[in-house]
Amino acid sequence: MVQRLDEAAIRQRLAALPGWERTGDAIRRTYRLATFRDAVFFVNAVAALAEGMNHHPDVDIRYRQVTLTLTTHSAGGLTDRDFELAAAIDRHTARWRGAGEAASAP
Numbered sequence: 001m002v003q004r005l006d007e008a009a010i011r012q013r014l015a016a017l018p019g020w021e022r023t024g025d026a027i028r029r030t031y032r033l034a035t036f037r038d039a040v041f042f043v044n045a046v047a048a049l050a051e052g053m054n055h056h057p058d059v060d061i062r063y064r065q066v067t068l069t070l071t072t073h074s075a076g077g078l079t080d081r082d083f084e085l086a087a088a089i090d091r092h093t094a095r096w097r098g099a100g101e102a103a104s105a106p
């Protein structure tokens with residue numbers, strides 16, 4: 001059973017994830033893609049990573065804006081799995097998120 005992280009560990013891991021923010025017992029990032037279709041393609045790429053890691057985000061799609069929220073439901077809070085999936089998403093999709101999202105990065 002994966003363990004919940006303490007505050008210091010959460011802060012340390014969050015510092016390594018630009019664009020992600022803490023929201024209660026979760027972390028969240030909003031991506032702005034070039035089109036609605038790109039937003040849906042992006043969510044499909046996230047779904048493949050989530051299935052491979054057996055760890056799944058909450059997904060909110062609004063036109064070309066996608067907000068991913070991550071928490072470990074079975075642990076009732078943030079664990080390493082959340083930060084691992086967040087890092088994998090950013091690593092595997094950075095290339096094709098391109099200017100659309102980079103331009104709007106915080």
Ligand SMILES: C[C@H](O)[C@H](O)[C@H]1CNC2=NC(N)=NC(=O)C2=N1
Pocket residue numbers: 054055056057070071072073074075
């Ligand atoms: C049975 C299956 O392994 C579990 O339900 C997995 C699936 N994906 C999950 N995703 C997230 N975010 N938290 C979980 O606790 C979780 N548990």
